Amino acid sequence: MIDRSALDRIVQAGGFISARAxxxxxxxxxxxxKHNADLAMExxxxxxCGACAAACPNGSAMLFTSAKVSHLALLPQGDPERESRVLKMVQVMDAEGFGNCTNTYECEAVCPAEISASFIAKLNRxxxxARFRRSMGE
Ligand code: SF4
Structure with a gap:
């Protein structure tokens, strides 16, 4: 059995949009x-599942977090909370003790959903x- 609760806590930190039901x-x-819709669907x-973090020699959860951050950042519905989302999710990811990405691509190789490691670059951007906009007081 795998304890995936750390991944759940990352999602709880910001992997949602606030909208009236x-x-x-x-x-x-x-x-x-169309391009954004396709990338967001990917x-x-x-x-x-956590296979990416399990396979990573650094124990990094950046493929998982990047997928969750990216799919909302690419859509207009995710735009209002775009900055706070990535800052909170990365903060929780770090607090949970996951390692940093050093581009070994083990995550991409084992991912059953074929999530591209290019989303990690999107997460970094x-x-x-978000840090820049916060520093400018926006
Ligand atoms: S589906 Fe892929 S990116 Fe998502 S947690 Fe599993 S291995 Fe990681």
């Missing part, structure tokens, strides 16, 4: 560029962008 909105009321394929 109600009837389903008209599907075409929020346009999403990232959303992550099932949170999202984090840098």
């Amino acid at each position: 109600g009837s389903a909105p008209e599907a075409n009321s929020i346009p999403v560029p 990232a959303a394929a992550c099932i949170g 999202e984090y840098a962008r």
Whole structure:
């Protein structure tokens, strides 16, 4: 049995959007560029199994976290909480004791959802962008 609760706590830190629940909105009321929609769907394929962190020699959960951060950052619905989400999720990821990524690509090789390691670069960009915007007081 695998204890995946650390991954759940990362998602609890920000892997969601805050929206009023109600009837389903008209599907075409929020346009999403095709490229972004495709990438978001790829990232959303992550099932949170933890195989990436288990296979990583650094015990890094960056493929998992990058998939969760990216799939919301790529969509307009995720935009309002874009900065706070990545900052909180990375903070919890670090607090849980996961290691840092050194580009061994073991995660990508074992991922059953074929999540691309390129999402880790997206996570790093999202984090840098959030830190910069916070430092500018935005
Ligand atoms: S191995 Fe793939 S599907 Fe499993 S948690 Fe990591 S990124 Fe998600």
